[in-house]
Amino acid sequence: xxxxxxxxxxxxxxxxxxxxxxxxxxxxxxxxxxxxxxxxxxxxxxxxxxxxxxxxxxxxxxxxxxxxxxxxxxxxxxxxxxxxxxxxxxxxxxxxxxxxxxxxxxxxxxxxxxxxxxxxxxxxxxxx
Numbered sequence: 001x002x003x004x005x006x007x008x009x010x011x012x013x014x015x016x017x018x019x020x021x022x023x024x025x026x027x028x029x030x031x032x033x034x035x036x037x038x039x040x041x042x043x044x045x046x047x048x049x050x051x052x053x054x055x056x057x058x059x060x061x062x063x064x065x066x067x068x069x070x071x072x073x074x075x076x077x078x079x080x081x082x083x084x085x086x087x088x089x090x091x092x093x094x095x096x097x098x099x100x101x102x103x104x105x106x107x108x109x110x111x112x113x114x115x116x117x118x119x120x121x122x123x124x125x126x127x128x
Contacts, residue, residue: 001043003100005058007035014058014097015043024091027062032098032110034059041100055103060095061110068092 002015008023027033034057040049041056068090075084098108 001041001100003038003042003056003058004040005035005038011039014100016097016099018097019063019094020060020097021092021094023093024065025062025093025095027093029062029064030110031062032059032107033062033095034101034107038100057101057105059098059101059107061098063094063096066092066094 002013004011004013006012010022012020012022014020025033036057038053038056038058040047041053042048070087070089072085072087075086076082101107
């Protein structure tokens with residue numbers, strides 16, 4: 001089964017297990033987030049859109065936060081000796097699609113590391 005969802009002004013075709021890169025989300029690495037709205041679902045010979053999709057969400061796990069490739073902007077005015085160079089890098093979030101959730105379905109559990117108490121009183125995040 002697949003879904004087409006809208007996020008950040010773009011549309012993505014996703015199914016369980018897919019990875020996608022979107023504009024930065026305010027979520028911790030390892031947390032599970034729901035993305036909506038779902039515009040269309042399909043697969044198994046069935047297609048649904050419109051009011052059939054009310055309440056549908058896509059559950060995704062945040063894998064990493066990173067920065068995109070640097071883009072250079074060069075502005076130039078002929079015969080005026082005017083040149084201006086600027087650039088920027090987009091802040092991105094890499095996501096893994098867990099499942100397409102039906103209306104009212106709960107999000108899957110997060111696989112985020114939990115704080116573990118150590119003998120010396122410090123806490124470890126549980127990461128290797």
